Amino acid sequence: MQISKSLNPQIVVARNGQGKLLSKLLNKPLKSITRRTNRSEVLDLICRRNGYEFRLIRRWFAEEKRFCLWLSNLSVKEFTANDIMDIYRCRWQVELLFKELKSHTNWHRFATRKETLVTGLIWLSLLALLLRRSLASRLFPAVSLLKAAQNTEVWLWPIIENLLQRAWSETCFWLEKAQAYLCQNAFKTPQRKSCKYKTLDACFERLNA
Incomplete structure (x- = not known):
């Protein structure tokens, strides 16, 4: 700690x-x-x-x-001391992930008291978060995942809607729109040198070296 x-x-x-x-x-x-x-x-x-x-x-x-x-x-x-620091950074990244999960997937309340439904909604929220992060990172590698999470109705929802309708040409159109939107509105702020190695991928890379 x-x-x-x-x-x-x-x-x-x-x-x-x-x-x-x-x-x-x-x-x-x-x-x-x-x-x-x-x-x-x-x-x-x-x-x-x-x-x-x-x-x-x-x-x-x-x-x-x-x-x-x-x-x-x-x-x-x-x-080693470096292992300890990397493990802590991994823990911090997981904490940030759950903060994003709670803030941007409507976890403040559920319109049901049934445990099975609540459990299902939690898993769906987690899957939605992973999908959003994965797609945003592929469309724009320099994306700020936090910024991308704030306006999903603008760039992500149209993609999902067209995928569900199997409207492939429209899906490609919205993928291009999403890429342009993320490039303009979700650019990652340049990090200080000491912060560049705190990402989850960077921690995993060092721990597995």
Whole structure:
């Protein structure tokens, strides 16, 4: 989990991002380790606070000039510091997906109290989200999925309607219209360098490397 920067435990074991032991950091409070005293971009630490020991990952984001902290109980032998950070980014991407699911698929209320119908509607909503994301990405690789989700009645609904009616020529027409609309209205905002590797695909690529 990501934690508050106000945490200041004592360092028991210290390694850099490559796993090299840093004996000079032992028994020091976390906040005493600044960019001046240690230039490691990533620190993989075992810390102690109130009698409890825990693993703490700290990374320096140079472009934003800030530290980010992660608390984990995953084994140092099985998971590197980079693994921990990638796993957290995957969790965050899943959270964003469900935020989109709730915000843009009318999950605020259902017009039924039957459990089976509600379950079916939830699955249909998830399928609709995956369809929307997949189609938008194929039509325009630089698309902002959040922006694409906001105006589906403009670009997605006509495609679905014509597909259901098997109107193939009209479907092709609306696919071209959708591509033009997404290129103009759903362009992804350029990301900071530190954010480029936070996408779900980028995380999966590193975890499977």
